[in-house]
Amino acid sequence: MKKTAMLAAIVACATTLLAAPQAGAAAHQDGLHFGALQFDGPGADMPQTNAKLNAEYVDLHNNTRTAIQLRGYTVKTASGYLYTFPSFTLGAWKTVRLKNGQGTNTAASVFRKKNNFWFNNSSGSLTLTAPGGAKKDTCSWRANGRGTTTCH
Structure with missing residues (x-):
């Protein structure tokens, strides 16, 4: 009987450990949110080219079962650069x-369709806001030697 109880305790403990998230692992966020961010593209910023401008990007994920119409959603940096989505449907x-x-x-x-860099290479933040003004997500970064971060 002791062996059976001991085996049950070991199985229960192992199941709990396997189900627990790893320390430091971020849970995947629900809803509409920021994902990968490249705030400092590879190589020198100058001379400025369209390819270097497009090397700065942020991903938006729709982790819902329905498509979201993004018209009027904004992405704004702490330094005031703003992008407002035109009519654009992001699928489920x-x-x-x-x-x-x-x-x-x-x-x-x-595409933001601007001819200037919008992310600060050393640090900054972004805010995703719905058309009615509700804040949906934020992301901040600090220089890390890679120029990228994951926002969720």
């Missing part, structure tokens, strides 16, 4: 990459 469980420079919008990428 889909991701769109918001790039900084020029380009043609597709289902996978949208």
